[in-house]
Amino acid sequence: MILSDWDIRVYIEKKLLIIDPLFDDTVRENGVDLRFGDEFCRFKRENSVVDTSRDGVDNVLECYRVRGDGFVINPLEHVLTTTLEYVEFPHDLVGLVNLRSTFARFGLYIPPTVIDAGFKGNITIELVGSTVPVKVYPGQRFLHLILARTSSPVYKPYTGKYQGQRGVTPPKLDNSSSKIY
Structure with a gap:
């Protein structure tokens, strides 16, 4: 079931759902709107191949702290950014992330993204x-996050490698899972 603004406010008031900072226009009719943080990362323009079996991609990303001048997303460029807000999800809510339609109308796109029950960061x-x-x-405000209640609290809430992340977090690879069988 998708939560209404009423349900979202109850979760926030009971401190079951944390959104920090929380603005007056964060809670919407059927979800929450989140804002751009001040960190953006773009892939360096090199002729080398990104090898997904090695640890880290620090050598292929250029990260920037952005202030009032803004950040230009170039045509068809893939950019990593972060929300201003830190969130903590309870064990019975998942988030379905959508780009706000204003930004989609400018031609921007985000791939389907799910925020797991128990995620913090x-x-x-x-x-x-x-x-x-x-x-x-x-x-x-650039993201619209739809909150859906699971049929029961999840047995194993999210505790993965991105738990507690702050700012833009590049891909973290588990070399043991990159083996070919």
């Missing part, structure tokens, strides 16, 4: 650029 999001450059700014 800033949300790292991949944005895909339009066919033209698009400038975005920290503090703009």
Whole structure:
């Protein structure tokens, strides 16, 4: 079941769902709107191959702290960004992340993203650029997060490698899972 604004406010008041900071316009009719943080990362333009079996991608990302001048997402560029808000999900809610329609109308896109029950941290999001450059700014509401209640609290809440992340978190690979069988 998708939560209404009423249900979301109850979860927040009871401190079952944490959204920090929480703005007056965060809670919407059937979800919450989240804002751009001030960190953006883009892939370096190199002719090398990104090897997904090695640890870390620090050598292929360029990260920036952005202030009032904004950040330009180049045509068809894949960019990692983060939400301003830190969230903590209870064991009976999952989040379905959508780009707010205003940004979609500018041609931006995000791949389907699910926030697991029990997740805590800033949300790292991949944005895909339009066919033209698009400038975005920290503090703009850009995500709409739909909250759905599970049929019962999950038996094993999220405790994965992205738990507690702050700011943009690049991919973290588990080398044991990259083996070919």
